[in-house]
Amino acid sequence: MTPKQKLYIARHLAKLGIDIIEAGFPASNKADLENVKLIAHEVGNTVVDSDGHIPVICGLARCNKNDIDKAWEALKYAKFPRIHIFIATSEIHMKYKLKMSKEEVIEKARTMVAYARSLGCIDVQFSPEDAGRSEREFLYEILAEAIQEGATTLCIPDTVGYNWPREFGQLIADIRANTPGVENVIISTHCHNDLGMATANTLEGAYSGARQVEVTINGIGERAGNASLEEVEKYSGMLVQPHKAIVGANAFAHESGIHELGYDFEGKELNDLFWRFKSVAEMKKVITNDDLMALVSN
Incomplete structure (x- = not known):
């Protein structure tokens, strides 16, 4: 260093x-x-x-x-x-x-x-x-x-x-x-x-x-x-494994719940958003908050 x-x-x-x-x-x-x-x-x-x-x-x-x-x-x-x-x-x-x-x-x-x-x-x-x-x-x-x-x-x-x-x-x-x-x-x-x-x-x-x-x-x-x-x-220069406790990238990851961002959906509307989210997840390794907001606004 x-x-x-x-x-x-x-x-x-x-x-x-x-x-x-x-x-x-x-x-x-x-x-x-x-x-x-x-x-x-x-x-x-x-x-x-x-x-x-x-x-x-x-x-x-x-x-x-x-x-x-x-x-x-x-x-x-x-x-x-x-x-x-x-x-x-x-x-x-x-x-x-x-x-x-x-x-x-x-x-x-x-x-x-x-x-x-x-x-x-x-x-x-x-x-x-x-x-x-x-x-x-x-x-x-x-x-x-x-x-x-x-x-x-x-x-x-x-x-x-x-x-x-x-x-x-x-x-x-x-x-x-x-x-x-x-x-x-x-x-x-x-x-x-x-x-x-x-x-x-x-x-x-x-x-x-x-x-x-x-x-x-x-x-x-x-x-x-x-x-x-x-x-x-x-x-x-030493990469941290994603699943490392406390500091790994996965330690800050969670199952996506759009209500963490201030949105509240239920029923069919929620299911539709969820399947669109799954489609994006198949193409992108990391889903950001911006991606979720784009899904809601689309």
Whole structure:
């Protein structure tokens, strides 16, 4: 998307009442850094309703100083900036992707959360990537360290869409029950849709005590996507299936009843209009209100 399109969407998310907008990954490239900075300036300081709502503007960062510096460079202009730091915690990711031991991962997480706080960012979110496949006791330990260093939100991702709802709900419940200091922070869900379970997992996470849920416009995300907020196919280029709930074209369709338009017919007159309507429907896929009014006036 262009910077203009991203800003347009961010403004409407703010109007919708979204609490936190994760605007991008500033360290990924200069364009993304500038986009996040623009949203931080324009949306992160603008009251959009009578309640005085201004959303938190968030940026993503890996567990290294360069990423965190870039994130803060872009976010510091917002009234409520947040840095979202992540590092993998599953055995398979630590061994083959990070090539780091558990101790090294904990140390990296601990020091980078502290570093983000040292820059002046008082709102730091920490994510143990691939939490759904991480060893529980290790997860409790690294989350406790992040809390101790000043993390304010713990995001629990099902990074590869591996979990089923009951399983993911239990994960959230276990973290709440076993992580020292967890009562002082907010737990968030972050669910991918590889098994078609992202929304169900998100709901189970909320039922189990998560107070923040991470969702995306149109469900856009890696592979099968993320839990979906709503659809903006005009900019994304990803077509929405007609029968999709809430936003699909069929969700606004109904059996044609001319009295919805202020007309009232009965008996033979209604039957005649109905058969003329059926004739038009055989030739046109979509019948508009204008078509119905033309039928009545003919």
